[in-house]
Amino acid sequence: MNQLFARKPLELLLEEMKGENRLRRILGPVALTSLGVGAIIGTGIFVLTGVAAHDKAGPALILSFVVAGIACVFAALCYSEFASMVPVAGSAYTYAYATLGEMCAWIIGWDLILEYAVASATVAHGWSAYFQDFIGIFGIKVPFAMTRAPFDFNPDTGFLAVTGTVIDLPAILIAAIITIVLIKGIKESVRFNAIMVMIKLTIVLFVIVVGAFYIVPNNWKDFAPFGYSGISFFGKTIWGQTGLGGAPVGMLAAAATIFFAYIGFDSISTHAEEAKNPKRDVPIGIITSLLLCTVLYIAVAAVLTGMVPYEKINIDAPISNAFAQVGLTWAQLLISFGAIAGITSVLLVLMLSQPRIFLAMARDGLLPPNIFGAVHKKFRTPWKSTILTGIFVAILAGLLPLRILAELVNIGTLFAFVIVCSAVLIMRKTHPDAERPFKAPFFPFVPIAGIVTCLLLMFSLPKENWLRLLIWLFIGGLIYIFYGKKHSVMHKILNHDKKG
Numbered sequence: 001m002n003q004l005f006a007r008k009p010l011e012l013l014l015e016e017m018k019g020e021n022r023l024r025r026i027l028g029p030v031a032l033t034s035l036g037v038g039a040i041i042g043t044g045i046f047v048l049t050g051v052a053a054h055d056k057a058g059p060a061l062i063l064s065f066v067v068a069g070i071a072c073v074f075a076a077l078c079y080s081e082f083a084s085m086v087p088v089a090g091s092a093y094t095y096a097y098a099t100l101g102e103m104c105a106w107i108i109g110w111d112l113i114l115e116y117a118v119a120s121a122t123v124a125h126g127w128s129a130y131f132q133d134f135i136g137i138f139g140i141k142v143p144f145a146m147t148r149a150p151f152d153f154n155p156d157t158g159f160l161a162v163t164g165t166v167i168d169l170p171a172i173l174i175a176a177i178i179t180i181v182l183i184k185g186i187k188e189s190v191r192f193n194a195i196m197v198m199i200k201l202t203i204v205l206f207v208i209v210v211g212a213f214y215i216v217p218n219n220w221k222d223f224a225p226f227g228y229s230g231i232s233f234f235g236k237t238i239w240g241q242t243g244l245g246g247a248p249v250g251m252l253a254a255a256a257t258i259f260f261a262y263i264g265f266d267s268i269s270t271h272a273e274e275a276k277n278p279k280r281d282v283p284i285g286i287i288t289s290l291l292l293c294t295v296l297y298i299a300v301a302a303v304l305t306g307m308v309p310y311e312k313i314n315i316d317a318p319i320s321n322a323f324a325q326v327g328l329t330w331a332q333l334l335i336s337f338g339a340i341a342g343i344t345s346v347l348l349v350l351m352l353s354q355p356r357i358f359l360a361m362a363r364d365g366l367l368p369p370n371i372f373g374a375v376h377k378k379f380r381t382p383w384k385s386t387i388l389t390g391i392f393v394a395i396l397a398g399l400l401p402l403r404i405l406a407e408l409v410n411i412g413t414l415f416a417f418v419i420v421c422s423a424v425l426i427m428r429k430t431h432p433d434a435e436r437p438f439k440a441p442f443f444p445f446v447p448i449a450g451i452v453t454c455l456l457l458m459f460s461l462p463k464e465n466w467l468r469l470l471i472w473l474f475i476g477g478l479i480y481i482f483y484g485k486k487h488s489v490m491h492k493i494l495n496h497d498k499k500g
Contacts, residue, residue: 007100007102008094008098025274025275025276026274027274027281028281029285029288032271033288034194035190035271035289036265036267036268036286036293037197037289037293038193038346039264039349040293041201041342042346042347044260047318048257048258049061049300050314050318050319053304054310054311054315054318055243057224057226057250057253058224059219059310060223060225060228060250061251061258063228063255064251065255065261065294065298067251067453068259068261068457069290069294070453071259071454071457072259072262073290075420075450076265076266077450078450080283080287080438080440081283081439082423083278083282083286084282084438085435085436086272092112093105093108098427099423102488105364106366106476108416110479111469113354114409115263115409115416116267116350116389117354117389117393120347120397121175123350124174124175124394124397125149125397125401126343127170127171128147128170128174128397129316130336131170134336137336145165146165146169146170147165147168147170148165148401149163149165150162151401167399169398171397175394176390178348179387181348182348182386182390183376183386183387184379185381196344197345199337200341200345203341203342204296204342206334207319208299208303211303211306214307215307224251225310226243229241229252230248230252231460232248232253232459232462247462255457256410256461259413264349266286266413266416266417269286270356270357271352271356273356304318307323308325308326317336319335320335320339323335351386351389354385355381355382356382358372358389359375359382362385364488365487365490365492368483368487372385372388414454414458417454418454421448421451422447424443424447425444425447428443428444
């Protein structure tokens, strides 16, 4: 029991930074902000807006982005405080280990693996849809059997349906390409991401400015066709309407769905070990990228739902299709290209973050260090875990549909945010004198508000997501019991202390 709740000392965390398996510090505030924007803007704008507006909220999607953004602001401030205190790889996993103990750290680390891997698969799925839309403009088509996952979730019936295809080949190919880029090195990855970010920001501004001229205010007349609520408790709707498939619908239900669009900012904290001045640069990157992207999200949601009636929004490629519906077929080409660039950068940052969680867990002995803790001698990247991540993402992206992937990611992300906000509360009590270059303001309101809003959104997700999360955590628990607990660095330290 002592080991399960043993907290990793801050001194030990900082001492690990001097080891040979540490990563290069080459990222400044601009590069970190670029990584944040790279991870945030992409799937949320180019893919999930369609699903959320069509199935959950209608034009009230605009408010859904506001609600989700507010929840993220609370969590972002808490992330910033921790990242400035403990500038090492691992994000919420590392923070949980320092505050809540080993068992909780394992749970959140295992949860983050789910978050980043499944998020990457979701993004790869969106990339595939836009890529096929793009090449379709030139009359090129991927063989039907290789266009999408072999089954999909039908929100009208609440059951899975066969699509008639075999696998999503483009999604698998992009996962493989990104894996190769990531192995090459962090500097190359950041440079590639910066180019993609410039392209997609240009396209997003184009969508907002040009699309504004084609807004039909009448499309906003039925602003909230599904209502403003949509809160459920473990799948049972307690406030608001219920869709045909039994899942809650409404503005808040949509906020829980599009929450996925914001997960990029927490990926910045996984790169704290690679920041030149993490105590200053990481908080700047997290907060700047989140605020910038929230404004752009709200503007795009307004334009999209104003251009096309919500029930006619295309789920797979909503923005490019919206421009096609108003007769701007030439813009469809431009937007599809921008979406491909944008989603590529999201995928790159997410798949860049995943191996750093593995690295942090391997350093603590909770995963085999010869695989997950291995850093390439030349490139200084966690190359083995990057390859494993690429394989896992490719399998998920090729076989699972968008709706299942997106909601599974959301519950994992929200769970991580609850842990981080809780950890800030605990650290202020247990380590009141610790150096905090950045402090979450209005304490304790900010962390408590972060916990409440994230739990509210978690409970608004369908019950199937809770079941999948529990199954995933159960599998992780078995791995911890039969491997992690025995090989843990803290286990060895505690045994040494006992013998001493």
